[in-house]
Amino acid sequence: MECRVGFVGAGSVARALARAASARGWPVCFYDIDRERAGEAASQYGGLSFSSLQGLAAESEAIVVAVPGPAAGGVMVEAARSSRSGTLVVDTATFKRGVVAAARGMPPRVLAALTHPLFGGRASRPEKHYVAVMPFPGREGVVEAERLYREMGFNTIRLRSWEEHDRLAGYSIGLVYALAEALYAALESGGLDLDSPLPSTTYRVLGMLAQSVLSDSPDLRGEILSNPSTREAAASLASALMEVARGAGPRGRGRSSYNLLYRLLEEC
Amino acid sequence: MECRVGFVGAGSVARALARAASARGWPVCFYDIDRERAGEAASQYGGLSFSSLQGLAAESEAIVVAVPGPAAGGVMVEAARSSRSGTLVVDTATFKRGVVAAARGMPPRVLAALTHPLFGGRASRPEKHYVAVMPFPGREGVVEAERLYREMGFNTIRLRSWEEHDRLAGYSIGLVYALAEALYAALESGGLDLDSPLPSTTYRVLGMLAQSVLSDSPDLRGEILSNPSTREAAASLASALMEVARGAGPRGRGRSSYNLLYRLLEEC
Missing domain, CATH: 1.10.3660 (6-phosphogluconate dehydrogenase C-terminal fold)
Structure with missing residues (x-):
């Protein structure tokens, strides 16, 4: 477990979250289909980059999926398959309908929640921003997701459902x-x-x-x-x-x- | 002719224009149905206030009607009636349809144009702002109106018609x-x-x-x-x-x- 948070995707959303996490001294790790981009993010935030999603998932305490919305559900399933028991897996997509449909196949041993940072990738000062957190239907994990973001310095707001x-x-x-x-x-x-x-x-x-x-x-x-x-x-x-x-x-x-x-x- | 510009109405639009005019050392005058408001504006910009529209109109080289849109046409007619030959009379209303309909009865000896400052009453720095100027159908005066605003320090933009x-x-x-x-x-x-x-x-x-x-x-x-x-x-x-x-x-x-x-x- 070398990574307090493992980010799948190393774009602007992952970097905004990683900036907050690394400011708290957390080890952060990245996997991206663009390996160079993952490497850049890792060196920027003093973490590791992985050349496979499986590698990142196996070494992460919590996994934040920060990829384009249509891909998020499938990536959550893939990440969950390679995670240890009790790992938290969350998405960051804007809309949840497709994510829920695609990610229903996650193995039951992982925790899961749906999350949505309410700020753009260029935002700074996490303490000024909110992350919406809501349950993944029928799964545990929403309490842990809320705690994760609060420990990173964000305000959180809990919603009842993805609908x-x-x-x-x-x-x-x-x-x-x-x-x-x-x-x-x-x-x-x-x-x-x-x-x-x-x-x-x-x-x-x-x-x-x-x-x-x-x-x-x-x-x-x-x-x-x-x-x-x-x-x-x-x-x-x-x-x-x-x-x-x-x-x-x-x-x-x-x-x-x-x-x-x-x-x-x-x-x- | 004590007034280089006489303002009918002493609200925010008149004051924004008067600020620009008085900054150029022009004598500015005011008439408002609220006499106190006219007096305040006159003292603020070093000009005169009049207790009647007729009084203001008789002493003004150019008349700027800055009253609510629905009243503007009627006020232009009233101002024109008391003006000397060759006086320029312009409105400042947002929309022109009603103004044109109401002000068709102006005596032919005055010049007339339709104008519209493209900024709010709280704007400063006239040199950064535009005033749209367009002909009053069938009347002379658009050239004079454009010159008036340019001499006050505004950019002007000439439109072909009120439509x-x-x-x-x-x-x-x-x-x-x-x-x-x-x-x-x-x-x-x-x-x-x-x-x-x-x-x-x-x-x-x-x-x-x-x-x-x-x-x-x-x-x-x-x-x-x-x-x-x-x-x-x-x-x-x-x-x-x-x-x-x-x-x-x-x-x-x-x-x-x-x-x-x-x-x-x-x-x-």
Whole structure:
């Protein structure tokens, strides 16, 4: 057990988490299909890199799978197969539906949970950020996953289920992605574009927001846009905009009656 | 002619413009239905305040009408009636359709143009900001209006018509307002709200943008939301979002083929 945490994938999410872990003096290890990238990450955070997933899994106390969402479920199964009994295996994917479907085949001797860092790969200062943690259906491991992230310095928020998480992610992350994609089409038909420096300040902020989301890879954008929760959120915003187009006046302001995330937190 | 510029209305737009004018040493004057507010603005910018619109109009070389949009057309007519021959009268309203309809009755001896500062009342540093200038249909005055704003230190951009302006404003200003209103309804149905501090960074930016727009007065929001150009833009964004909801994948990025505002600028 040379690795307190073994990261499968050495991209920006793994590095953001590894930075927090290594700041606490933890031994961190990496495996990536791009061996050079794993080696770079290992030397950056003073850890080891492995040339096989099996090698990393056998030597890790906990395994964090930080690969693109569509691959995450299969990689969790592979990592679990080579892990010792009682090892914690978690994912970091944005949406969970596919991960759960693909990873149901994990051997029962490992612990498992679903997790989701609520920050991008460029974030610093872990103490300012949250990681959402939720049970893998029918498995132990959520308590251990929460402890892992807290010990790394993050705040955690426990959600009841992946369905709850996907819905919240659809209305926060997915909705922003859907909006960014849709803006291009709408602005083209109005003769404007996102780069225009001239219109109002709020328009420029909207443009910067959209540009920032659209600078993510087409693969990630496709993954987020194709999720049913994103589609639900996009349809809901479209309906509300049609109401405005039909002449609904300004709504009352004020905060909505409760914040679901906080409610869930208080219930746990 | 004691006033290089006479402002009708002493709110945030008039003050932002007066700050630029007085920085150039121009005598600026104010009339407001709230006499105290006119007096405050006059003392702040070293000018005069008038207790009647007629008084201000008779003493002003140029008149800038900076009152809520629905009132602007009628006030332009009133100001023009009391002005000397050759006085320039301009509005500052966000949308122009109603202004044009209401102000067609101005006497022919005044010059008139439609203008729109592309910044909020809290903006500073005029040299960084633009004022859109467009002809009042069938009237002289657009050249003089452009010169007025340039001499105050602003960049100007000349648009061909109020219809063009309303369409651009609908797709930049109106669209952001429509989006802010619609977000409340959509997020409520998803169990989130704009104040949630937990979700992703992009969501938080979207929330701040919406909160900022929604902090404008219900009157201004109602005026913007009820404009046909805003409704067109909102309907267009709704259609594009429905496409995303139906499963359209990520679009190609890249800038749209041209920027209409720049094209218009180059043509002038």
